[in-house]
Amino acid sequence: MKRPRRETPRFDMTTPPPFAVFDCSLVRYAIGRSCSNLRELLDAIRTVPDMVLEHHVMRCALDDHFELYEFPNDLARWCWEALGDRTLAEILSLVDPYNLPSIAALRTRLEDTIEGQLWGAEHQHSCRPGLELHLMGSRLVAFDTGERIPTSAALAEALPRLSLRSFFYHIHEAHRRNGSGSDDFSAWLENFGADASLVAELRAIDFNFLNLNQLRHEFIDAFRHLQLPEPQAVVRANT
Numbered sequence: 001m002k003r004p005r006r007e008t009p010r011f012d013m014t015t016p017p018p019f020a021v022f023d024c025s026l027v028r029y030a031i032g033r034s035c036s037n038l039r040e041l042l043d044a045i046r047t048v049p050d051m052v053l054e055h056h057v058m059r060c061a062l063d064d065h066f067e068l069y070e071f072p073n074d075l076a077r078w079c080w081e082a083l084g085d086r087t088l089a090e091i092l093s094l095v096d097p098y099n100l101p102s103i104a105a106l107r108t109r110l111e112d113t114i115e116g117q118l119w120g121a122e123h124q125h126s127c128r129p130g131l132e133l134h135l136m137g138s139r140l141v142a143f144d145t146g147e148r149i150p151t152s153a154a155l156a157e158a159l160p161r162l163s164l165r166s167f168f169y170h171i172h173e174a175h176r177r178n179g180s181g182s183d184d185f186s187a188w189l190e191n192f193g194a195d196a197s198l199v200a201e202l203r204a205i206d207f208n209f210l211n212l213n214q215l216r217h218e219f220i221d222a223f224r225h226l227q228l229p230e231p232q233a234v235v236r237a238n239t
Contacts (some may be wrong), residue, residue, distance in 0.1 A: 016188065016191040016192050018148035018149055018150045019148065019149040019150075019155060019184075019185075019188045020144060020147075020148060021144075021145045021146075021147040021148070021149065021158075021162065021166055021170075022142050022143065022144055022145060022166060022169050022170065023142070023143055023145050023163055023165050023166050023169065024062075024140055024141060024142040024143070024165050024166075024168065024169040024173070025062075025140075025141050025165065026055075026059060026062050026138045026139070026140060026141070027138060027139045027141055028055070028136050028137070028138045029136065029137055029138070030134060030135070030136050031048065031049075031052060031135050031136065031137055033048070033134075033135045034132040034133060034134045034135060035078075035132060035133040035135070036126055036127050036131075036132045036133075037083070037124055037125060037126040037127070038083070038085070038088075038114060038117065038118055038124060038125055039118065039124065041075070041114060041133065042111065042114045042115065042118065044135060045107060045110045045111055045114065046107070046111060048135060049137060050103040050107075051137040051138060051139070052135055052136065052137045053103055053106060053107060053110070054103065054138070055074075055136050055137055055138040056073060056074040056075055056135070056136070057073040057074070057075065057095070057097050057106065057110075058073075058097050058098075058172065059138050059140065060073055060074045061168060061172060061211065061212060062165060062168055062212075070093075071089065071092075071093045072093055072208055072209050073092065073093070073095070074133070075092050075110070075133075076088075076089045076090070076092035076093040077089070078127075078133045079092060079125075081131070082127035082128075082131035082132075082133065083125040083126070083127055084125060085117070085125045087117070088113070088114070088117045091113055091117070092110070092113060093209075095109055095110065095113065096206075096208050096209075097208070098172070098175045098176070098207075098208055140169075140173060142169055142173070145166075151192075152189055152192055152194045152198075155185070155188075155189070155223075156220075156223040159216065159219055159220050159223065160216070160220060162216075164212035164213065164216065165212075167212050167215055167216055167219075168212060169184075170183055170184040170185055171183040171184070171185070171207050171215065172207065172208075174187075182203055183202065183203070183207075185202060185219070186199045186202040186203050189202070195226055197226075198222060198223070198225075198226055201222045201225070202219065202222050205218045205219070205222070
């Protein structure tokens with residue numbers, strides 16, 4: 001008696017794979033250098049390793065205290081709080097590193113901004129003892145959570161419970177990692193064939209000027225503007 005022939009499973013190659021949810025954390029370390037005035041800050045901007053600039057301008061969004069401040073980077077916050085230089089703080093807060101092509105370009109923008117303030121200042125701002133800016137470097141460690149999201153509706157349902165670090169990885173870090181100027185969520189949705197207006201709305205969010213809680217709410221609100229089908233179950237990848 002012949003055994004029934006087993007058919008080879010067929011996969012729809014036009015459908016993108018489920019969205020793989022990653023999380024991340026920072027490994028921080030002090031470089032043994034601090035700044036107490038603008039000239040010291042300018043010298044540091046010129047000479048510190050790239051990862052120090054990345055930490056204080058980009059990765060600082062992952063710090064637990066960051067959402068308590070209205071400034072998008074450590075440099076602007078320090079100039080406001082420690083130096084009392086509100087003009088420079090506001091200028092530095094407008095620097096968007098994700099709209100610059102490289103860390104070298106970011107370094108140049110910061111140098112030019114601080115130099116301009118020093119040239120126009122009648123006296124040099126210095127901080128009180130204990131309020132120095134202690135410079136740090138960091139490395140981003142990313143890991144696969146094993147969670148897989150199969151549809152846009154399931155993604156909408158998952159957003160409220162994803163960790164804030166996942167938002168950082170899939171949005172902030174994605175802009176640098178992919179080199180495409182888009183986040184992982186909107187890139188996946190675009191490949192999935194989601195509504196073009198949703199993709200455009202997500203990409204229009206000024207994520208650099210929001211803390212991670214605000215960013216999560218912006219993404220949730222964007223999905224609420226659309227009528228999505230019932231979500232399918234979120235699955236976990238085999239480990």
